[in-house]
Amino acid sequence: xxxxxxxxxxxxxxxxxxxxxxxxxxxxxxxxxxxxxxxxxxxxxxxxxxxxxxxxxxxxxxxxxxxxxxxxxxxxxxxxxxxxxxxxxxxxxxxxxxxxxxxxx
Amino acid sequence: xxxxxxxxxxxxxxxxxxxxxxxxxxxxxxxxxxxxxxxxxxxxxxxxxxxxxxxxxxxxxxxxxxxxxxxxxxxxxxxxxxxxxxxxxxxxxxxxxxxxxxxxxxxxxxxxxxxxxxxxxxxxxxxxxxxxxxxxxxxxxxxxxxxxxxxxxxxxxxxxxxxxxxxxxxxxxxxxxxxxxxxxxxxxxxxxxxxxxxxxxxxxxxxxxxxxxxxxxxxxxxxxxxxxxxxxxxxxxxxxxxxxxxxxxxxxxxxxxxxx
Numbered sequence: 001x002x003x004x005x006x007x008x009x010x011x012x013x014x015x016x017x018x019x020x021x022x023x024x025x026x027x028x029x030x031x032x033x034x035x036x037x038x039x040x041x042x043x044x045x046x047x048x049x050x051x052x053x054x055x056x057x058x059x060x061x062x063x064x065x066x067x068x069x070x071x072x073x074x075x076x077x078x079x080x081x082x083x084x085x086x087x088x089x090x091x092x093x094x095x096x097x098x099x100x101x102x103x104x105x
Numbered sequence: 106x107x108x109x110x111x112x113x114x115x116x117x118x119x120x121x122x123x124x125x126x127x128x129x130x131x132x133x134x135x136x137x138x139x140x141x142x143x144x145x146x147x148x149x150x151x152x153x154x155x156x157x158x159x160x161x162x163x164x165x166x167x168x169x170x171x172x173x174x175x176x177x178x179x180x181x182x183x184x185x186x187x188x189x190x191x192x193x194x195x196x197x198x199x200x201x202x203x204x205x206x207x208x209x210x211x212x213x214x215x216x217x218x219x220x221x222x223x224x225x226x227x228x229x230x231x232x233x234x235x236x237x238x239x240x241x242x243x244x245x246x247x248x249x250x251x252x253x254x255x256x257x258x259x260x261x262x263x264x265x266x267x268x269x270x271x272x273x274x275x276x277x278x279x280x281x282x283x284x285x286x287x288x289x290x291x292x293x294x295x296x297x298x299x300x301x302x303x304x305x306x307x308x309x310x311x312x313x314x315x316x317x318x319x320x321x322x323x324x325x326x327x328x329x330x331x332x333x334x335x336x337x338x339x340x341x342x343x344x345x346x347x348x349x350x351x352x353x354x355x356x357x358x359x360x361x362x363x364x365x
Contacts, residue, residue: 001195009114024174074130074134105110
């Protein structure tokens with residue numbers, strides 16, 4: 001959270017709504033530990049990261065859906081699977097669980 | 106009192122210890138409890154008994170600097186699975202104290218700031234220890250190293266670092282002698298191998314034991330052939346990371362096993 005505070009504050013000051021995504025669990029090899037955070041504004045601006053770049057696109061999508069009320073706040077999981085070679089996953093072979101929520105607290 | 110987020114923001118900016126518990130699965134997904142040492146928790150997870158148990162566990166996680174997900178019953182019962190709570194500890198940033206306001210110090214301060222350290226530069230010579238020379242340092246102190254460590258040494262722990270760059274026995278012997286009496290995790294001292302040998306004798310004369318001397322990394326840094334102040338700063342900071350994680354600092358190509 002610490003590293004995305006300045007961006008969050010800038011967006012809040014500009015009247016933007018903000019979603020926060022935090023890594024809450026990992027299995028196997030994963031580039032970022034629990035607590036790694038990403039913030040997304042309702043205009044699609046992004047700060048921070050939750051992986052080495054593997055799943056950020058999908059997390060932004062989930063965050064924008066949460067802000068638009070199209071998705072409930074909750075845990076989104078990303079993992080590597082042989083069956084879904086083109087699905088979103090971590091190239092390092094691990095699984096991460098990301099909690100996505102609006103910053104309404 | 107502002108919202109949970111605003112209180113968290115203010116404490117993080119002040120570098121104060123704080124932990125945030127969030128329900129990530131269960132009846133009140135998103136509910137928050139903010140825990141601060143010595144103060145009442147802020148917010149609620151939706152049940153007073155759950156709040157009490159989670160506040161206690163969160164304080165323990167914060168003291169240990171841990172971040173994890175814990176599982177409870179709806180009223181905080183152990184060994185149940187109704188509520189999943191993500192507990193995130195925000196320990197204050199680690200500290201680095203650099204003794205010696207020399208050319209290498211500016212580069213070390215810059216690299217240490219990138220790594221998230223709260224950096225203090227300390228030198229007894231007022232002309233060198235100035236904020237203008239070290240604009241990125243959180244604090245520039247004009248004092249003798251041993252006197253400064255007598256003031257702040259008790260606050261230093263395993264995540265913190267002391268780097269002695271003075272190049273002058275008059276300053277670096279008292280700095281090292283005072284540093285080994287603290288709980289600081291990393292002590293490094295700059296100097297050639299010849300300087301190091303001479304300094305070892307002086308440190309023994311100052312009463313340091315073999316055990317004390319084994320804590321001092323000197324010559325400071327990993328062997329990456331660093332020459333410039335910037336390269337040397339990378340070499341020192343790489344050694345600090347490796348010391349904390351217990352790694353050797355060899356190329357990953359030449360090692361096996363997990364990287365993280």
